[in-house]
Amino acid sequence: MAARIIDGHGFAAGLRARVAEGAEALKARIGRAPGLAVVLVGEDPASQVYVGAKGKATREAGMAGTEYRLPAETEQDSLLALIARLNADPAVDGILVQLPLPAQIDAQAVIDAIDPDKDVDGFHALNVGRLGIGLDGFVPCTPLGCLMLLKAELGDLSGLDAVVIGRSNIVGKPMAQLLLAESATVTIAHSRTRDLPALCRRADIVVAAVGRPLMVKGDWLKPGATVIDVGINRVAGAEPGKTRLVGDVDFDSARAVAGAITPVPRGVGPMTIAVLLRNTLVSACRRHGQPIPAGL
Amino acid sequence: MAARIIDGHGFAAGLRARVAEGAEALKARIGRAPGLAVVLVGEDPASQVYVGAKGKATREAGMAGTEYRLPAETEQDSLLALIARLNADPAVDGILVQLPLPAQIDAQAVIDAIDPDKDVDGFHALNVGRLGIGLDGFVPCTPLGCLMLLKAELGDLSGLDAVVIGRSNIVGKPMAQLLLAESATVTIAHSRTRDLPALCRRADIVVAAVGRPLMVKGDWLKPGATVIDVGINRVAGAEPGKTRLVGDVDFDSARAVAGAITPVPRGVGPMTIAVLLRNTLVSACRRHGQPIPAGL
Numbered sequence: 130m131a132a133r134i135i136d137g138h139g140f141a142a143g144l145r146a147r148v149a150e151g152a153e154a155l156k157a158r159i160g161r162a163p164g165l166a167v168v169l170v171g172e173d174p175a176s177q178v179y180v181g182a183k184g185k186a187t188r189e190a191g192m193a194g195t196e197y198r199l200p201a202e203t204e205q206d207s208l209l210a211l212i213a214r215l216n217a218d219p220a221v222d223g224i225l226v227q228l229p230l231p232a233q234i235d236a237q238a239v240i241d242a243i244d245p246d247k248d249v250d251g252f253h254a255l256n257v258g259r260l261g262i263g264l265d266g267f268v269p270c271t272p273l274g275c276l277m278l279l280k281a282e283l284g285d286l287s288g289l290d291a292v293v294i295g296r297s298n299i300v301g302k303p304m305a306q307l308l309l310a311e312s313a314t315v316t317i318a319h320s321r322t323r324d325l326p327a328l329c330r331r332a333d334i335v336v337a338a339v340g341r342p343l344m345v346k347g348d349w350l351k352p353g354a355t356v357i358d359v360g361i362n363r364v365a366g367a368e369p370g371k372t373r374l375v376g377d378v379d380f381d382s383a384r385a386v387a388g389a390i391t392p393v394p395r396g397v398g399p400m401t402i403a404v405l406l407r408n409t410l411v412s413a414c415r416r417h418g419q420p421i422p423a424g425l
Numbered sequence: 426m427a428a429r430i431i432d433g434h435g436f437a438a439g440l441r442a443r444v445a446e447g448a449e450a451l452k453a454r455i456g457r458a459p460g461l462a463v464v465l466v467g468e469d470p471a472s473q474v475y476v477g478a479k480g481k482a483t484r485e486a487g488m489a490g491t492e493y494r495l496p497a498e499t500e501q502d503s504l505l506a507l508i509a510r511l512n513a514d515p516a517v518d519g520i521l522v523q524l525p526l527p528a529q530i531d532a533q534a535v536i537d538a539i540d541p542d543k544d545v546d547g548f549h550a551l552n553v554g555r556l557g558i559g560l561d562g563f564v565p566c567t568p569l570g571c572l573m574l575l576k577a578e579l580g581d582l583s584g585l586d587a588v589v590i591g592r593s594n595i596v597g598k599p600m601a602q603l604l605l606a607e608s609a610t611v612t613i614a615h616s617r618t619r620d621l622p623a624l625c626r627r628a629d630i631v632v633a634a635v636g637r638p639l640m641v642k643g644d645w646l647k648p649g650a651t652v653i654d655v656g657i658n659r660v661a662g663a664e665p666g667k668t669r670l671v672g673d674v675d676f677d678s679a680r681a682v683a684g685a686i687t688p689v690p691r692g693v694g695p696m697t698i699a700v701l702l703r704n705t706l707v708s709a710c711r712r713h714g715q716p717i718p719a720g721l
Contacts, residue, residue, distance in 0.1 A: 237560070254562075258554030261602075262594045264533070266550075288617040296605060298558045306557075309592060309613055314624070316612040317605055321584045328610070 132356070132387040135278055141399035144277070144425075148406045149190040151422035155413055156191070163413035164193040165223040165249065165405070166215045170208060170234065171201035176227045183225065186402045192409060193220065205234045209242050216244040222416060223249035223409035246416065249408040251303065260306050265415075267408050272304035274400025275336055275357045276311070282355055282389050283334075287312035292328055294318045294345070294377070295338035300359055304336050325349070337377035347382030356383055356390040359397050428652070428683040431574055437695035440573070440721075444702045445486040447718035451709055452487070459709035460489040461519040461545065461701070462511045466504060466530065467497035472523045479521065482698045488705060489516065501530045505538050512540040518712060519545035519705035542712065545704040547599065556602050561711075563704050568600035570696025571632055571653045572607070578651055578685050579630075583608035588624055590614045590641070590673070591634035596655055600632050621645070633673035643678030652679055652686040655693050 156162045165187045169180040180196055187194025197211060208226075215221045224247045230236045240248075245255040251267035259266030279286060291313040295301035301317060308315045313334065318325055320339075329335050329349040337345050338359035350356065360377030367373075376393035384390050391397050407425050414421045452458045461483045465476040476492055483490025493507060504522075511517045520543045526532045536544075541551040547563035555562030575582060587609040591597035597613060604611045609630065614621055616635075625631050625645040633641050634655035646652065656673030663669075672689035680686050687693050703721050710717045 254554030254558060254560060255551050256554065257557040258550030258552065261553040261557055261598060262550060264550060288619050290619070302557060302605075305613075309598075309615075312615070312617040314612065314614055314618040316610065317601075318610055319605075319608070321608040322610040323584050323586070 132384040133282075133389040134384075135282055135355075135357075135389050135391045135396060137274075137278060137391050137397055138395040138399045140278060140281060141274070141403035144400075144403040145186065145190055145406060147422065147424045148403070148410050151410050151414075151425065152191045154422065155410065155417070155419060158419060159413075159417050161220060162191055162193045163222045163410050164195065164218075164220045165225065165409045166195050166197060166218075166221050168197045168199070168208070168211065168215075168224070168226045170199045170203050170227075171231050173229070176229075180227050183402055183405060186406060187409070190406045190410075192406065195221075201231050203231070203234070205238065208234060208239060212239065212242045216242075216247065221247060222413040223247055223405075225250050225405065247412060249405060249412055251408070252298070257298070257303070260303060260310075263310065267412070268307065269299055269303045270401045270404035270408065271300050271338075271359060271397065272307055273408075274404045275300075275304060275359065275397055276307045277404070278357060278391065278397070278400065279308075279334060279355065280311075285311075286334070289313045289333040290316075290331055291334040291336070292316045292318055292332040293336045293338065294325065294329075295340075295359075297338065300338040301336075304338065308334070308336075329354075335378075339377050341377055342375050343377070343379040345378040345383065347379065347384075347386045350383060350386040352386055353388035354386070356387045357397060358391050358393055361393060361398060428680040429578075429685040430680075431578055431651075431653075431685050431687045431692060433570075433574060433687050433693055434691040434695045436574060436577060437570070437699035440696075440699040441482065441486055441702060443718065443720045444699070444706050447706050447721065448487045448709075450718065451706065451713070451715060454715060455709075455713050457516060458487055458489045459518045459706050460491065460514075460516045461521065461705045462491050462493060462514075462517050464493045464495070464504070464507065464511075464520070464522045466495045466499050466523075467527050469525070472525075476523050479698055479701060482702060483705070486702045486706075488702065491517075497527050499527070499530070501534065504530060504535060508535065508538045512538075512543065517543060518709040519543055519701075521546050521701065543708060545701060545708055547704070548595070553594070553599070556599060556606075559606065563708070564603065565595055565599045566697045566700035566704065567596050567634075567655060567693065568603055569704075570700045571596075571600060571655065571693055572603045573700070574653060574687065574693070574696065575604075575630060575651065576607070581607075582630070585609045585629040586612075586627055587630040587632070588612045588614055588628040589632045589634065590618075590621065590625075591632075591636075591655075593634065596634040597632075600634065604630070604632075625650075631674075635673050637673055638671050639673070639675040641674040641679065643675065643680075643682040646679060646682040648682055649684035650682070652683045653693060654687050654689055657689060657694060
C-alpha cells in the first residue's frame with residue numbers, strides 16, 4: 130500500500146492563514162502590525178528569490194515586511210550598524226539576515242549581533258541554548274515546520290524511535306532537540322555513521338536533511354515509518370537541458386514502504402516561510418506581553 | 426575476560442596536576458592566580474560537602490578559591506547582587522552557584538545572571554548554545570570529564586555507536602552534544618525509550634546518567650563495549666544500618682561483558698571537580714588572551 134502523502138503545502142497555507150488572523154488581532158490591540166526585517170547582502174540569485182518570497186509572504190499575512198538589499202561589497206561594520214538600528218527599532222519584531230554572506234563578513238559575528246529576542250531564525254547561540262534546556266526562545270524554521278508536520282501526522286511522538294540524518298546547526302541538530310523534547314528516542318546520524326540503512330530500518334520516524342539527492346531508499350525503511358524529507362536538490366531531468374527538484378529520499382521506492390512521506394516539492398519546503406511568519410508573530414506577542422494565539 | 430577498569434581517580438589526579446602547573450605558569454605571566462568563586466545558599470549537607478571539596482581542590486591547584494556561604498533565607502535579589510559583584514570583579518575567572526537553591530530563589534534567573542564568560546559550570550543558555558553549534562564556551566564538568574575518559578580509553582570516537590541514557594541538562598544532553606562533535610553516532614535514551622536493553626546491546630559506548638541504582642545489566646551490553654557510569658546512588662549495604670555507593674550500572678555483571686568500565690566510586694566522580702578546575706584555568710587564560718596549556 131502506498132504511503133500517505135503529507136501535504137506540507139496545504140499545512141503551510143493553513144498556518145499562514147492562522148498567522149494572518151493572529152496578526153490582525155494583535156494589530157487591533159497594539160496599534161501596529163508585527164514587523165519583519167529581512168536583510169540581503171549581495172546578489173546571489175537563490176538568496177534574492179528567498180528574500181523576495183519572505184518579504185511577499187510577510188506582507189500577505191498582514192505584517193510589515195521590509196527588505197534591506199545591500200551591495201555585495203558591504204563592509205561588516207555597515208551591516209552591524211544596520212542590525213543595531215533594527216535591534217533598537219520598536220516596530221521590528223523579527224530580524225533575518227539571509228545566508229550565505231559575502232566573504233568579507235563574518236556570519237557568526239552578524240548572528241551574534243542580532244537581539245536574541247528578535248532572532249526569528251533561531252540561529253543565535255542563546256536561542257540554541259534555550260531550545261537545548263527547554264526555555265522559551267526561537268527555534269529554526271525548517272525543523273520546527275518538520276515537527277509540526279510530524280505531530281499532525283502522528284499525534285504523540287513519545288517513545289517513538291526517530292533517526293535524524295544530518296547534523297547541521299540549521300536543521301539536523303535542532304530537529305533532534307525538538308524530537309527529544311517530545312520524548313522520542315532520538316539518534317543523530319551523519320556521514321561517519323557506519324550502517325545507516327540498518328539504523329533507518331529500526332526507526333518509526335526518519336528525517337533526512339543531508340543534501341544528497343535520493344540517498345534514502347525504500348528498503349532502508351521500516352514498513353509504516355513516517356518519512357520527512359528536508360532535502361531540496363536540483364538534478365538533471367528526463368529531457369536534455371531540463372532539471373527537476375528531488376529530495377534526499379528516493380520518493381518512488383520509499384512511498385511503497387513508508388506509512389506517510391513528505392513529497393519534494395510541496396512537502397517541507399513551504400513550511401519554512403510559514404514558520405518564519407509564525408515566529409515573527411510570536412515575537413510580537415511576547416514583546417507586548419500578549420498571549421500567543423492557539424494553533425501556532 | 427573481565428573489563429579494564431577505567432581509573433577516573435587517577436586520571437583526575439593527573440588533570441589536577443596539569444591544571445596546577447598551568448595555573449602557576451599563568452600566575453607568573455599575569456601576576457595573580459586564577460580565581461574561582463563558589464556560592465552556597467543554605468545548609469544542605471551534601472551541598473556543603475561539595476562546596477567545601479571544590480574550594481579545597483581549587484586552593485590545592487594553586488588557584489584562589491573563595492567560598493560564599495549565604496543563609497537559607499537569602500532573598501533572590503541579594504544573591505543576584507553578589508553575582509553582579511563577582512561578574513564585575515576582575516580577579517574572579519569562574520563563578521559557580523551550588524544547586525539546588527532554596528525555594529524562594531529562581532535558579533534559572535540566577536544562572537541567567539552569571540557572566541557567560543565566567544560560567545565555568547557551563548549551565549548558562551549561551552554556553553549550552555555555543556556547545557550546540559560548535560563555538561568556544563564552557564561545557565558542564567561531568568560530561569566533559571566523561572568525554573576525556575572515553576578519548577583516553579578509545580582514541581578516535583568517530584563512527585562509534587554511542588547511547589546516552591538520561592536527558593538531563595547537566596549530563597545527558599551535553600554528553601550527547603560532545604559525542605556528536607566527536608563524530609560518534611549518538612542515541613539519547615530516557616524513561617520513555619521502549620527497548621533500552623536492545624538499544625544498549627548495539628552500542629560501542631554506553632553512558633549511564635539516570636540516577637537509578639544498578640539499572641544497566643551486563644546482558645544489556647555488547648561484548649567489548651566501553652561503559653561510563655555517571656550514577657552515584659547510596660543504597661543499603663550488606664550489614665544492617667550500613668550504606669554503600671553504587672552506580673547506574675550493575676558493575677559486577679557489566680564488567681564480565683564490557684571491554685572497559687568506570688567504577689563507582691573512583692570513576693566519573695573525581696572528574697567533575699578536576700574539570701571544574703580546568704574550566705577555571707581555561708577561563709583565566711581566555712580572559713587574558715593567553716594560550717590554553719596543552720593537555721587540558
